[in-house]
Amino acid sequence: MKELKRVVITGLGAITPLGNNVDEFWENIVAGKSGVAQITKFDTTAFKTKFAAEVKGFDPSKYFEKNEARKYDLFTQYAVAAAEQAIKHAGLDFSTIDTNKVGVIWGSGNGGIITFQDQLEEFFKNNKQPRFNPYFIPKIIADIPSGVISIRHGLRGLNFSTISACASSTTALIDAFNYIRLGKADIVIAGGSEAAINESGIGGFNASKALSTHNENPQKASRPFDVSRDGFVMGEGGGAMIVESLESALRRNAPIIAEFIGGGMAADAYHLTGTHPEGEGAYLGMLDAMSDANIHPDQIDYINAHATSTPLGDESELRAVQRVFGNRKDLHVSGTKSMTGHLLGAAGALEAIITVKALLHNIVPPTINTEVVDEQWSNTFNLTLGKAQPKNINFAMSNTFGFGGHIASVLFKKYQG
Template sequence: MKRVVVTGLGALTPIGNNTEDFWNGLVNGVSGSAPITRFDTSAFKTKFACELKNFDPLNFIDKSEARRNDLFTQYALIAVEEAVKNAGINFESLNRNRIGVIWGSGNGGIITFEEQVKEFVKGDGTPRFSPFFIPKIIVDIASGIISIKYGLRGVNFTTVSACATSNTAIIDAFNYIKWGKADMIITGGSEAPITASAVGGFSAAKALSTNNENPAGASRPFDVNRDGFVMAEGAGALVLESLDHALARNATIIGEIAGGGMAADAYHMTGTHPEGEGAYLGMMEAIADAGIQPSDIDYLNAHATSTPLGDNSELRAAERVFGAAPQLHISATKSMTGHLLGAAGAVEAIACIKAIEQGIIPPTINTTQAEPDYAHKFNLTLGQAVKKEVNYAMSNTFGFGGHIATAVFKKYWP
């Protein structure tokens, strides 16, 4: 089995439009939540989200490319371009038959779908859909467009496992390279869900916070007064390659993927198992795949969306895996970024890799009254970032349908 290393990162998030700004936002505890600007929210219970800030896609891609692609694909292209530059890749010198793309999105082109259907409904019944309508909405299009842009002819597909999507993509990419099926894979996820239909739908499911008086403090993972998640948009991209391939091209190695675990709650359409059964299985499988012990994990980036039931079930699962472990730092970066749905795992993987690289645990912000049963069993990293050597970091992601995907990252040692 080949070792799989990380050589490039790209981020487009509500707290930073590149990896450096994103990381600085995390370390400094910046909230990306603010009133929604995309549509009129006056009739909505939830009026805020984590939108991208000071962002114009035309600063990154040309007008014709933007017209052909939904925002979720535009976000993917922008994050991937940063990751490719960060990795110092010259594709002309590489065997592009052995380079693939495994990308994730939970919703695909939901903005395009909503806009086109609205236009049809308010018209005279004559179908005047854009010729780009279907290509823009299908969830697999981003991986295809990335491969076309760079001429990558290796393994290419899209994962969909709701909010576990991009962790699933990363684990699949890790496995394909580990098995020798590819030399390099661009992976990650993107999501552009801040639309009336998505906000309305999640609100109807009672999943969103309604703390309209204090949007910046609305995402409160582990807090006894939490009332739901904050929707977010953006993308995260990683360049993964086999160790020998990275060394052969003299790449700078940022970190390494040690293992991945996937499981299912097999319990409820939208709710997590109350005892975190799937989360427990996913974490244990990832640890076993990495060939380490639970005590080796220095940092857990929790799924922790700030929902009343979900946070507790994850903490119960963590207690089953780690026992009472006050030395284990856990943080919920969704308290700052909001929940990027299918892209969450990608940006949180970047947070884990940067934590390893920089020796800093990003904080959980907004949480003032942590769940009393767990406040002293783990270090929830409340309020401020913490300096700590991180050799192994774990990232949890869970999705509607009971999907579980957990990845373990490690410091690179030659």
């Protein structure tokens, strides 16, 4: 049997509500800042939710030639920008690499929802005359970011998109991990992006009663684990990781941020939009990730929880964590969506970046806004409330769950050669 290759992370890129590069983003995460504010992208007068975690000050001209950006929906622009940052961070020079062994796997739950709405509005304004933009279809389909990234750099390795709702980019990372350790690729640019802060996105999630309506104090609206939590806060942006075989990274003398050691996937098989009350899928996904990595629950130091701040979702995840880990006050858990909002299909990539940065710097990022935790969880885990905490972290996990019951968990280890 062929021996599986070791896999590492060598580059990171991020476009987020808390900064448009990884350093700024991480600095604000550690500081416990919120990226949530009133929506500026459209008139929210008639909407139940009037706030979101928007990307601020994004400049497409840093990444695209003049007029090129108009070919792409915003979710693709975020993808390209995050990928370009990650490529630079990893020191990748594609002129010296076999690009047939470099792939791109990208996740998005919604694709070009902004373009789709805008084009339909134009269609009806023009008396249903079919004057569609020639880029309409490539702007809306979810696979376009992986294609655009590969075209820009001449990458002819494996190339596809993953769609598993809010688990999409974590699924992309797991696929990258598996293809690399099987020797099907040397390097994969993996991640996810989302741009769904428009009338359709906010109105649709309002209709499903998933969003917070805490309009009087938006920055405190996302409050994972709090007894008064009332729904998630929409976010947008993109996150990219360079996932690479250790052999390739050492050959390039690349910076190694963390070792990627396991991925677990499962399904709740329970409800269209709700999580299993006992966290059945989350429980199985976490167990699968640890089995994949051949480690035990007591070795995990930190979990970046899915923690969307929904009443049922947070409860079910904590039940699953308790089933796997027992009551461990030494286990740090944090819900960083309290700061970033929920980036939907891009959430997993962004939270994986947070997780490996926590490993690298021995800092557990905080859960902000949470004031009163249900009594049954007050003596189970360290929920890292209010402020970041220093901790020696050797093994860290990140969880993501999506509508349809999709479960994905990834495991990283501090790289030690």
